[in-house]
Amino acid sequence: MNFVRRDIILIVGLFLFMIGLLPFMAPIYAVLIVLGMYFGIKVYVGKRRQLIENDVGEGICMECGSKILNKKCPKCDYIQE
Template structure:
């Protein structure tokens, strides 16, 4: 879990969420909930990014949108031959 620039926006949003929770519960519990939400979001985004990279592989064909294998599109390159 690497810290990126967009994490600043996530932290600010979660701090505002924590401020919104404070009137309804103790600040300690609000902080615990926000910390768990931060790491939960980071894990979810990391797994989602890995699944997208696995699905894309070498790249995506710009004409039909299918996955590229061995620098050739299985739909476009084989239909031309």
């Protein structure tokens, strides 16, 4: 879980959410909920990013949109040969 610039927006949003929770519950519970949400979002985004990177592989063909394997498109490059 690396810290990237857009995490600042996530932290600010969760801080504002925590401020919204304070009138309804004790501050420690609001902090625990926000911390759980932060790490839950970070884990979810990390898993999704890894899944997308595995699906894309070396890249995507600009012509047909399929996954590039061995620096060749399985659809476009074999049609031309």
